Amino acid sequence: MQISRTDLADFAYFIAIARHRSFRRAAQEIGVTPSALSHAMSALETRRDVRLLNRTTRSVTLTAAGEDLLAAIDGPMRAIGEASQSLDRLRDRPAGRIRINALGDAVPLLIVPVMPEFVSRYPEIEIDISVDNRLLDITARGFDAGIRYGGTVPEDMVARPLSGPIRWSAAAAPHYLDRYGRPLHPTELEGHQCIGIRLGNDQIYKWEFERGNEAISVEPPHPLTVDESNVGMGLAIAGCGITYGAEPVLRRHVDRGELEFVLEDWASLGEGFYAYYASRRQVPTALRLLIDLIREMKPLRSYQVSERSG
Structure with missing residues (x-):
């Protein structure tokens, strides 16, 4: 038949x-x-x-x-x-449609900077971007790939780095620090109001600090808890307490004077962003081109560090 x-x-x-x-x-x-x-x-x-x-x-x-x-x-x-x-x-003009599940931080730092060039090079490719900080089964939800920080990529996935290591720091509004003081050691966070971070697996993230050969992990008092970095920064800018996050995310607010880094000599080095997907054998052309362009343009290159300094 x-x-x-x-x-x-x-x-x-x-x-x-x-x-x-x-x-x-x-x-x-x-x-x-x-x-x-x-x-x-x-x-x-x-x-x-x-x-x-x-x-x-x-x-x-x-x-x-x-x-x-x-x-x-x-x-x-x-x-x-x-x-x-x-x-x-x-094809001279690749086509196709891909669905990407991206961590909120990845959109302004990685995806938005490369999109003008991507749509110019590949006008027939469609990209559906879903922003979600929760840990999802991307295969079961019909996504071609996910983008997350390296330490949170599921172990059974194929992962490709999109950036180098990234510094993680604490920051607060200058007027909050003028009122409550500037901590000089991570243990002094116990005396401050802090903004907790809820991870995609519902665990509360312990803030990590490093200086030389010292490494400290603390869970400071957090009367407020968020699961999205922009919300945490907004609360910090309003003077609600000290927040913690990736330096590229915090930097634009520090440059504007809305936030001030604290414990700068204790900044911790963490894994950068990764794209991940289920199989090496079936990588859609559109996904491969997007990953290659991010790696080519290196939108986070100004924040890249090869090793701890200071």
Whole structure:
């Protein structure tokens, strides 16, 4: 029996639904509405006169026929996708669509600076950027890649560095420091109001400090806790207490006089940004080009450090 274009499209939809066990998540990956996916699956089942999916209000599972279909077409459809990507690499004008899950800090520091050049070079590539500081299963949520600080990249992912190491520092508004004093040692933070940082895994981050051969990790008093650096900086600028973050994030506010670095000789060196994805074998051309451009343009080069100084 000849396979129609409609069947091929519906098979791709079916594989996405089978992978996510969710119409909503599959629709996010493909770029259509859940309703369109549902109609496509109903039409496929009607044409083939077999039920492939068990649908409830809370879950989607495969029937026995659905399991058989998935086993039969998953490999060939992957091969078709890889062949399509290979053709894209030969095009004068690469095309495609990728979905990126990015940490909030990465957007202004890495993505925004390279985007004018990227869209100029590759006008036919579409990039869907989702900003979220939570630790997500990017594969299950239909993302092609994520961008996070190196220490938070899931261990089972392929990771590529987008920047070198980054300094982490504490900072506060000058008027707060004039009122409450400037700490000279990390242990003196116990006597200050600080702004806690909630990580993507819901843990409260312990502030790390280094000076020479000394290393100290503290969890200072934090009557306020945030999970987004811009919120923390806003509270610090308002005089609510001392915040902590990546120096490139804090620097623009320090340069404006809104914040002042404290404990500068205790600045800690941490891993920079990484792009990460599930497999080396199936890297979309658009994703590869974006990573290569960030590495080429080095938007964080003015903040790069090869080793601790001072």
